[in-house]
Amino acid sequence: MLHADEPHRGGIAQRLDWLRAGVPGANVGIVSVSNQSDSERALIAKERSGLRDMPAEELDELTALDRQKGLNETKARRVIDWLVSR
Numbered sequence: 001m002l003h004a005d006e007p008h009r010g011g012i013a014q015r016l017d018w019l020r021a022g023v024p025g026a027n028v029g030i031v032s033v034s035n036q037s038d039s040e041r042a043l044i045a046k047e048r049s050g051l052r053d054m055p056a057e058e059l060d061e062l063t064a065l066d067r068q069k070g071l072n073e074t075k076a077r078r079v080i081d082w083l084v085s086r
Contacts, residue, residue: 047062051084059077059080059084062080063077064076066079066080
């Protein structure tokens, strides 16, 4: 069943308007994903430098975060040791 507001109905101008309306939305999605990816990379770099410069304090901080998620001290430390070794 065809509806009047579907992009494949009407003339070329109507179809181009529909396409133009979608492009900014797509660009916003690309920018959001790119920004999130940049933020994640920056956070990883910060954690790595913390592990390099203050390893004991950083390990304690990361272990505490895993403890908040429900892991006991031993398992939390194992997770962090495994992640650091990668």
